[in-house]
Every structure is written in C-alpha cells, then in structure tokens.
Amino acid sequence: MTTPRTYGDPCALTRALDVIGERWALVIVRELLFGPKRYSDLQGGLPNASPTVLAQRLKELEGADVIQRRKLGPPARAWVYELTDWGRELEPILVRLGHWGRRTPRHDAAGMLSTDSLMLALESHLDLTRLGGLTATYLVDLGEDLFTVRLVDGALAIRREEPAHHDAAVRTDPTTFKALVIEGRPAGELGGRLTATGDLEALDRLLGALSD
Structure with a gap:
C-alpha cells in the first residue's frame, strides 16, 4: 500500500508540504478553486497526469481533508470532487504563487491552459x-x-x-x-x-x- 511521504519535520511549512507538496496536488486544488468537478473533468483539465497518479493524489487530498467527494442531486446524480473550507484557504496562496511563478526564467508560454x-x-x-x-x-x-x-x-x-x-x-x-x-x-x-x-x-x- 502506497503512503504519502513525510518530511518528519515539525515546522508548520513542512507539515503543509506533507499535505500538498506531492506532484499534482496543488494543481488539483487549482482545478477545484472555482467549483466542484467530476473525475472526468479533472482528467480533461490535467491531461499530463496519469490516471494512477491522479487517483492517488485525490485519495491523499481527501484523506487530508483538503477535498471531499459529494453526490450531486438530480438531474446530474454524479459524484464530484470539491474543496473543503480548509482547502479553499489555499486560494490566496496559489494567487501569490502565480505572481512569483510569472518571474521564473523557465517559462514556456506556448502550451494550452x-x-x-x-x-x-x-x-x-x-x-x-x-x-x-x-x-x-x-x-x-x-x-x-x-x-x-x-x-x-x-x-x-x-x-x-x-x-x-x-x-x-x-x-x-x-x-x-x-x-x-x-x-x-x-x-x-x-x-x-x-x-x-x-x-x-x-x-x-x-x-x-x-x-x-
């Protein structure tokens, strides 16, 4: 059974990274910032994430109470993933990280977003x-x-x-x-x-x- 890696460090920063520091975790949060999505919608927004990795990250984020699953009522009746209240607190952090990331020298603007x-x-x-x-x-x-x-x-x-x-x-x-x-x-x-x-x-x- 795969378990999330940990820094084993009591610093609040490293404890945060224990939760959202794995590859694709914050990108999944980005995809859910503005409302819930079905698994297939997440796949569409993250075409470079393998199904295995995406499923694992969703499981880890749900276990950490960053996201949750919910079944929509009629007529959709579909299961969706959405951020918890705690997960939504990451929004201003992602905005600031985006500000920082715009200045990175490793910049490829050609890809689709x-x-x-x-x-x-x-x-x-x-x-x-x-x-x-x-x-x-x-x-x-x-x-x-x-x-x-x-x-x-x-x-x-x-x-x-x-x-x-x-x-x-x-x-x-x-x-x-x-x-x-x-x-x-x-x-x-x-x-x-x-x-x-x-x-x-x-x-x-x-x-x-x-x-x-």
Missing part, C-alpha cells in the same frame, strides 16, 4: 487597487465553461457557474482569453474572436485593471 488556470490567471493579474470600490458582475463564457466574476466594493470572487444576472459579458475561446489576460493583448486587437456585451464601461474598468 485549462479554463480554471486561465481564471486563476485573471485573479492573479487583476490589480484590485485600480478598481476602487467597483461593484459589478461579469459572465465569462469560454465555450464549454461559464464563470461568474463578481466584484463587490473591489473584492473579487470567481465561481464556475452562470450568474443569474450580469452587468457585462465576455464570450470567447480559451486561446483568445489567454491572449487578453496573460499576454496583455488589447481587446480591440482580438477582432471577432471576442464578443463583449452589456455595460461596456464596467467591462473596460475590469480589463483596464489587468497588470503585466
């Missing part, structure tokens, strides 16, 4: 101090995945779901969204690959707060 990774990049690149006390709700439609981006007095929350109401909407594909958020391409240069509707002033304020 999962939609959850793109939304984490949005959170990481967004300079909330430039938004003042903006309150607005946005729909981000990336084709198969819909996200709610909600700002309340400058505080940000993102969920993988369609909002009941939105002030503005962005509809595009993941590659174009990557160009907008990560590569810093102006929306006007993206042509028909991006559609914006609703309160365009509120949307311009959001996009104008994106940092390099």
Whole structure:
C-alpha cells in the first residue's frame, strides 16, 4: 500500500508540504478553486497526469481533508470532487504563487491552459487597487465553461457557474482569453474572436485593471 511521504519535520511549512507538496496536488486544488468537478473533468483539465497518479493524489487530498467527494442531486446524480473550507484557504496562496511563478526564467508560454488556470490567471493579474470600490458582475463564457466574476466594493470572487444576472459579458475561446489576460493583448486587437456585451464601461474598468 502506497503512503504519502513525510518530511518528519515539525515546522508548520513542512507539515503543509506533507499535505500538498506531492506532484499534482496543488494543481488539483487549482482545478477545484472555482467549483466542484467530476473525475472526468479533472482528467480533461490535467491531461499530463496519469490516471494512477491522479487517483492517488485525490485519495491523499481527501484523506487530508483538503477535498471531499459529494453526490450531486438530480438531474446530474454524479459524484464530484470539491474543496473543503480548509482547502479553499489555499486560494490566496496559489494567487501569490502565480505572481512569483510569472518571474521564473523557465517559462514556456506556448502550451494550452485549462479554463480554471486561465481564471486563476485573471485573479492573479487583476490589480484590485485600480478598481476602487467597483461593484459589478461579469459572465465569462469560454465555450464549454461559464464563470461568474463578481466584484463587490473591489473584492473579487470567481465561481464556475452562470450568474443569474450580469452587468457585462465576455464570450470567447480559451486561446483568445489567454491572449487578453496573460499576454496583455488589447481587446480591440482580438477582432471577432471576442464578443463583449452589456455595460461596456464596467467591462473596460475590469480589463483596464489587468497588470503585466
């Protein structure tokens, strides 16, 4: 029987790494930050993780109370993985780690990112101090995945779901969204690959707060 490795060190940092330091563990957390996913959805977002490793990491994270399994009600009736309250506390840590990782010399921008990774990049690149006390709700439609981006007095929350109401909407594909958020391409240069509707002033304020 495989058991998680441990540093055997009482330092709080190493105890944290005992829980989320194995390969793919934090990436699984990233994929669940904005809402629950089925196992097949996790596989789709992590194509380079072998089924054996993915299943093992999910088992370890569930055993450590970072994630939990839950059965959805009708009509889906599917089992999903989701973060526990303790697991969700990793969100600001991943945002800060993303800030740090953007400066790594080992940088390959050519690969495709999962939609959850793109939304984490949005959170990481967004300079909330430039938004003042903006309150607005946005729909981000990336084709198969819909996200709610909600700002309340400058505080940000993102969920993988369609909002009941939105002030503005962005509809595009993941590659174009990557160009907008990560590569810093102006929306006007993206042509028909991006559609914006609703309160365009509120949307311009959001996009104008994106940092390099």
